[in-house]
């Protein structure tokens with residue numbers, strides 16, 4: 566992994582079933598490359614990588630990053 570992509574992790578905790586965690590591609594073409602569905606209470610730890618520049622979360626969830634915690638319902 567190159568320096569400007571520091572491989573941060575985020576934690577997503579689903580507060581409801583059917584939360585989607587969607588990885589978007591790095592580079593000129595920004596598109597979905599992976600969708601993961603979480604059930605209520607499930608936790609996913611996801612990393613920014615050479616292939617993933619953005620992560621989109623749909624549904625009721627708590628998201629923990631180095632910038633703080635975000636509740637998608639707030």
Ligand code: TRP
Pocket residue numbers: 586587588589599600601611612613614615616617620
């Ligand atoms: N193959 C993907 C990658 O290495 C896996 C992945 C990493 C991913 N972070 C993600 C998928 C976040 C969805 C959301 O980049």
